[in-house]
Amino acid sequence: MFQSRTDSILSWILRGCAMTSGAIVVLIFGFMLIESWPAIHQIGWLRFLSDSAWNPTAQEPGQFNMLPMIVASILVSIGAITLATPLGIGSAIFVQYYSPRLVGGIYRNIIELMAGVPSVVYGLWGLVVLVPIIASWHPPGPSLLAGILILAMMILPTIALMTMAAFQNVPADYIRASAALGLSRTRTILSVVLPAAKSGLFTAVLIAMGRALGETMAVLMVTGNVVQLPSKMFDPVRTLTANMAMEMAYAMDVHRSSLFVSGLLLMGTVVGLVLTAELLSRRSRHAET
Amino acid sequence: MSRQTQKWQTQPKGAAVLCFVACMLIFCSCSQVSSHRPQRIVITGSSTVAPLVAEIGKRFEQLHPNVRIDVQTGGSSRGIADVRRGIADVGMVSREIAPQEIDGEVFSIALDGVGLITHRDNPLSELSQEQIVAIFSGQVRNWKEVGGFDGELVVVNKAAGRSTLDVFLQFFKLAPEQIRSDIVIGDNEQGIKTVAGNRNAIGYVSVGSAEHDIGLGVKIKLLPLNGVDPSAANIRNQSYGLARPLNLITRKSPHSLVREFIEFAQSSQVEAIVKEQNFVSIAD
Amino acid sequence: MPKPELAPSFPRVHRIGDRLFAMGIWGIAISIVAWFAWFLIDICVQGIPLFSWEFLTEAPRNAGRAGGIGSILVSTLLILAVCLSVSVPLGLGTAILLSEYSARNHRFGRMVRRSLDILAGVPSIVFGMFGNALFCMYLGMGFSILSGGLTLACMVLPILIRSTEEGFRSVPNEYRLAAAATGMSRSATLTKLLIPAAVPGLTVGLVLGIGRALAETAALIFTSGYVDRMPESLLDSGRALSVHIFDLSMNVAGGDRQAYASAAVLVGLLLVINGIASLFANRWLGKKILRQ
Numbered sequence: 001m002f003q004s005r006t007d008s009i010l011s012w013i014l015r016g017c018a019m020t021s022g023a024i025v026v027l028i029f030g031f032m033l034i035e036s037w038p039a040i041h042q043i044g045w046l047r048f049l050s051d052s053a054w055n056p057t058a059q060e061p062g063q064f065n066m067l068p069m070i071v072a073s074i075l076v077s078i079g080a081i082t083l084a085t086p087l088g089i090g091s092a093i094f095v096q097y098y099s100p101r102l103v104g105g106i107y108r109n110i111i112e113l114m115a116g117v118p119s120v121v122y123g124l125w126g127l128v129v130l131v132p133i134i135a136s137w138h139p140p141g142p143s144l145l146a147g148i149l150i151l152a153m154m155i156l157p158t159i160a161l162m163t164m165a166a167f168q169n170v171p172a173d174y175i176r177a178s179a180a181l182g183l184s185r186t187r188t189i190l191s192v193v194l195p196a197a198k199s200g201l202f203t204a205v206l207i208a209m210g211r212a213l214g215e216t217m218a219v220l221m222v223t224g225n226v227v228q229l230p231s232k233m234f235d236p237v238r239t240l241t242a243n244m245a246m247e248m249a250y251a252m253d254v255h256r257s258s259l260f261v262s263g264l265l266l267m268g269t270v271v272g273l274v275l276t277a278e279l280l281s282r283r284s285r286h287a288e289t
Numbered sequence: 290m291s292r293q294t295q296k297w298q299t300q301p302k303g304a305a306v307l308c309f310v311a312c313m314l315i316f317c318s319c320s321q322v323s324s325h326r327p328q329r330i331v332i333t334g335s336s337t338v339a340p341l342v343a344e345i346g347k348r349f350e351q352l353h354p355n356v357r358i359d360v361q362t363g364g365s366s367r368g369i370a371d372v373r374r375g376i377a378d379v380g381m382v383s384r385e386i387a388p389q390e391i392d393g394e395v396f397s398i399a400l401d402g403v404g405l406i407t408h409r410d411n412p413l414s415e416l417s418q419e420q421i422v423a424i425f426s427g428q429v430r431n432w433k434e435v436g437g438f439d440g441e442l443v444v445v446n447k448a449a450g451r452s453t454l455d456v457f458l459q460f461f462k463l464a465p466e467q468i469r470s471d472i473v474i475g476d477n478e479q480g481i482k483t484v485a486g487n488r489n490a491i492g493y494v495s496v497g498s499a500e501h502d503i504g505l506g507v508k509i510k511l512l513p514l515n516g517v518d519p520s521a522a523n524i525r526n527q528s529y530g531l532a533r534p535l536n537l538i539t540r541k542s543p544h545s546l547v548r549e550f551i552e553f554a555q556s557s558q559v560e561a562i563v564k565e566q567n568f569v570s571i572a573d
Numbered sequence: 574m575p576k577p578e579l580a581p582s583f584p585r586v587h588r589i590g591d592r593l594f595a596m597g598i599w600g601i602a603i604s605i606v607a608w609f610a611w612f613l614i615d616i617c618v619q620g621i622p623l624f625s626w627e628f629l630t631e632a633p634r635n636a637g638r639a640g641g642i643g644s645i646l647v648s649t650l651l652i653l654a655v656c657l658s659v660s661v662p663l664g665l666g667t668a669i670l671l672s673e674y675s676a677r678n679h680r681f682g683r684m685v686r687r688s689l690d691i692l693a694g695v696p697s698i699v700f701g702m703f704g705n706a707l708f709c710m711y712l713g714m715g716f717s718i719l720s721g722g723l724t725l726a727c728m729v730l731p732i733l734i735r736s737t738e739e740g741f742r743s744v745p746n747e748y749r750l751a752a753a754a755t756g757m758s759r760s761a762t763l764t765k766l767l768i769p770a771a772v773p774g775l776t777v778g779l780v781l782g783i784g785r786a787l788a789e790t791a792a793l794i795f796t797s798g799y800v801d802r803m804p805e806s807l808l809d810s811g812r813a814l815s816v817h818i819f820d821l822s823m824n825v826a827g828g829d830r831q832a833y834a835s836a837a838v839l840v841g842l843l844l845v846i847n848g849i850a851s852l853f854a855n856r857w858l859g860k861k862i863l864r865q
Contacts, residue, residue, distance in 0.1 A: 010760070011674065013666060014666045014667075014669055014670040014674055015670060015681075016666075017662070017663050017664075017665075017666030017667045017670065018666070018667045018670045018671065018681070018682075018685045019685075020663060020667075021663060021664070021667040021685060021688075021689060021692075021730055021734065022684060022685035022688040022689065023688075024688075024692055024727050024730065025688040025689070025691050025692040025695070026688065027703075027707070028692075028695060028699065028700075028703050028727075031703055031706060031707065032699070032702075032703070035702075035706065053466075055449075055465070055466065057449055057450065058465075086601070087601055087605060090597070090598055090601035090602070091601060091602060091605060093598050094598045094599065094601065094602040098595060098598050098599065098602075099602070107602060107606070109847075110605075110606060110609060111605075112780070112847060113609075113840070113843065113844065113847070114609055115781070115784060116780075116784030116787070116788060116840075116843040116847070117788065117840060117843075118787065118788035118789075118790065118815045118818070118836075118839060119788060119790060120788075120790045120815050120818045120819045120822070120836075121616065121815075121818060121836040121839070121840070122612075123819075124818065124822045124832060124833075124836065125612055125615060125616065127479070127482050127483070127486075127822075128482060128486070128829075129615060131483070131486050131487075132485075132486030132487065135443075135486055135487040135488075135489075135490075136488075139440075139441055139443050139471075139487060139489045139490075140443040140471040140472055140487060140489070140490070141443070141472075141483070141486060141487050141490075142472050142483060153608070153609075153612075156605070184588065184591050185591065185595075186590060186591045186594040186595070189594075190594075207693075207694070210693075210694040213696065214694070214695070214696025214697060214698070214699070215696075215697075216696070216697060216698045216790075216791040217790045217791055217819065220475070221479065221823070224471070224472040224473065225448065225472070225473035225474070225475075226470055226471065226472065226473050227473075236471060236472050236473075238473065241696060241698050241791075244698050244702070245698055245791055245794075246448050246450075246475055247448075247449070247450060248698075248701075248702060248795070249362075249363025249364055249366075249367040249450075249795075250363060250364045250365075250366030250367035250369075250370055250450045251370075251450075252370050259702075260702065263696075263698070263699045263702060266696050266699065267694075267695055267696065267699055270694040270695065270696060271691045271694060273694065274690050274691055274693065274694040275687075275690070275691070277690075278687070278690050327805075331715075331716075336824050339799070339824070340636030340637075340824070340825060341636075343636060343800075343801070344635065344636060347802070350802075357802070357809070359716065359798070359800045359809075359810050360799060360800060361716055361798050361799045361800070361810070362799055362820075362824070376710075475823065476823040476824040477824060477826065478822060478823045478824050478825060478826060478828070479823045481826065482822075497826070498826035499826070501826035501827050502826045502827060504827075505826075505827050565635060566635075566636065567826065
């Protein structure tokens with residue numbers, strides 16, 4: 001097969017692009033591993049869960065219990081997902097099947113704008129408006145609840161936009177058939193559209209979960225940052241990401257390295273979520289064809 | 290796939306992409322070695338000191354057109370760490386620090402008090418030292434118990450690694466693990482916003498920031514300590530005890546330009562800037 | 574796009590359940606809009622009074638309490654420019670390779686795709702730590718616009734590639750076959766047919782990527798830094814708008830109004846970029862395809 005020289009150059013360039021793009025994640029992983037190795041080596045995995053407290057700068061030997069922060073990260077994310085999922089899916093249903101065309105378009109634009117608002121701005125608003133409201137209701141104010149509300153607002157657009165995309169992939173024939181069978185709009189959505197878009201919805205939720213786990217600044221500003229296992233919604237908590245942002249700037253030696261361990265942990269969790277999402281969508285793609 | 294076995298004929302795109310990538314590479318490598326750049330002083334550390342030093346830096350740049358002062362924040366511990374690692378020329382530390390501690394040199398540029406703040410609507414106007422210790426160590430959980438209204442106390446504490454925390458702990462002879470906090474904050478403004486939004490809260494922040502915000506009508510108030518108001522005069526004559534110097538640190542025998550900058554930052558030329566940032570000048 | 578033409582074809586049964594469901598959906602939509610409006614109006618009311626040409630062009634004074642955000646806007650745009658000039662060619666190339674030059678199940682393509690999926694899920698703070706160590710320290714770029722832009726480029730790459738790929742995939746295979754049958758060369762097919770057809774996908778990716786990049790704080794604090802001077806080269810540290818907002822609201826007493834005004838500018842900037850992108854996409858797409 002004849003190929004001119006420039007052609008093969010182009011093909012190599014494309015391959016180089018793909019290689020570079022693919023290599024970044026390997027680079028990040030490797031780097032995180034190297035940076036966190038001293039802590040894993042010196043402290044050992046178990047002590048991250050079994051030490052009595054998080055007090056990494058204390059005199060030797062320091063305490064490195066991350067469990068309260070891991071729990072906090074998970075609770076905040078799950079809370080936000082529980083709140084944002086029905087709202088996000090509802091939004092997508094609204095745009096796709098209920099709203100007049102113009103309203104739907106505007107609504108979609110609003111959701112897109114929500115997606116673009118920086119987390120700092122959400123955090124600032126949360127700190128100045130939301131937290132005092134919660135404080136007057138049930139002190140102290142900065143709390144798990146505040147984190148959940150702000151995070152929900154931030155991941156709602158992700159869920160809504162991805163659900164809209166999933167709805168668009170539901171074959172129009174399904175809907176026509178359903179209408180022909182005399183099913184109402186509600187029935188069609190609940191029994192035809194949602195099941196058909198199921199894997200897309202799962203993917204959306206998992207991706208949003210990943211974003212929620214990784215969110216830093218807004219959470220740092222509203223959750224109160226006390227390292228403790230929360231017993232109720234109004235307790236302040238500190239998430240893994242907030243901890244990294246607060247301590248990364250000055251941490252040294254094992255402390256710094258242990259922050260990288262928490263980064264690695266976070267990344268591992270998110271990677272697990274992403275791969276699950278990928279698996280789900282691939283399985284459904286196979287099922288379709 | 291039939292697509293893959295097709296012939297490639299014209300390739301303007303390929304050339305364009307190639308050129309672009311090459312340009313990027315050249316550009317990246319060039320910018321790394323370019324030499325005729327202005328002299329640069331990198332300063333990192335305390336977020337309390339950063340706005341002050343950034344403003345002083347701007348004034349210094351006006352006087353020395355070929356010098357750039359880069360200020361990065363992150364807390365006093367970062368300043369110490371960066372100077373030790375050689376990442377920064379100068380560190381900013383907002384507490385008392387001994388030259389031996391960093392194996393370098395220490396220069397004070399201003400003073401700052403740490404003031405206890407409550408919500409403006411809190412009727413309590415004074416707390417004794419013992420009461421403050423009791424509040425922050427969790428022995429007292431209700432304002433009633435220190436002579437205030439009936440409401441749960443909300444203790445706002447500074448995050449570890451912040452000098453304000455160290456100054457506070459040192460003054461009240463508390464250990465970090467004794468503090469029972471409800472909210473942990475990073476920078477001063479976060480503390481002020483938290484207290485302003487919560488009638489039950491008590492916290493401690495840089496006096497300068499608090500005074501500035503009170504002037505703007507933010508709903509907080511500063512409490513006197515042992516009957517002494519945290520005013521600039523009281524801080525300067527040391528009758529208000531909960532105060533600290535704002536320091537610049539360097540490694541031993543700093544570069545002449547760095548020394549010049551530090552001398553400038555200590556001189557009376559910057560007095561107005563220090564006042565503007567609500568700190569107490571040491572120049573006089 | 575919505576499928577409004579399908580709506581009227583539903584039988585008009587108005588059972589109580591249907592009514593409730595419809596009300597619920599409208600309720601969700603209205604409450605979200607109301608919540609967001611509350612948020613947006615709050616920011617605008619606090620920020621707009623400060624708004625003026627001077628605010629946009631002047632350098633910040635007195636730690637950001639006075640003056641404007643001119644130098645910060647420039648830094649932000651430079652960071653964005655570095656980010657896009659690296660990520661767009663790289664992303665486009667990767668997307669072309671993934672969707673046009675390698676079979677769907679090819680091993681290399683699958684590996685690249687998998688690693689991009691993972692990259693998309695990496696938390697931004699981890700990007701910050703990574704960028705700080707690789708670009709700032711190891712490659713010796715220090716706290717600089719270049720470091721920040723490159724870090725952001727890594728971050729937006731998966732978004733760009735995924736939506737561009739989606740764009741390529743939406744081109745019906747008949748087009749490619751027809752192009753091949755009429756003897757169009759591969760590169761010509763690519764430049765005249767496939768890339769224009771993929772522009773909407775790329776635009777969506779660009780809008781999302783720019784949104785993500787402009788909104789980023791955590792990754793930039795550790796890479797592009799805190800200096801609010803007008804940048805002179807890409808190796809200068811430059812404070813991004815979102816970092817400025819963070820600092821003003823968390824560290825500068827009396828910086829709130831400026832913080833809100835900067836936030837309003839940032840949201841406005843996003844609106845403008847979204848608008849331009851969709852306008853541009855429609856125009857360009859319409860012309861290119863028609864001319865063929």
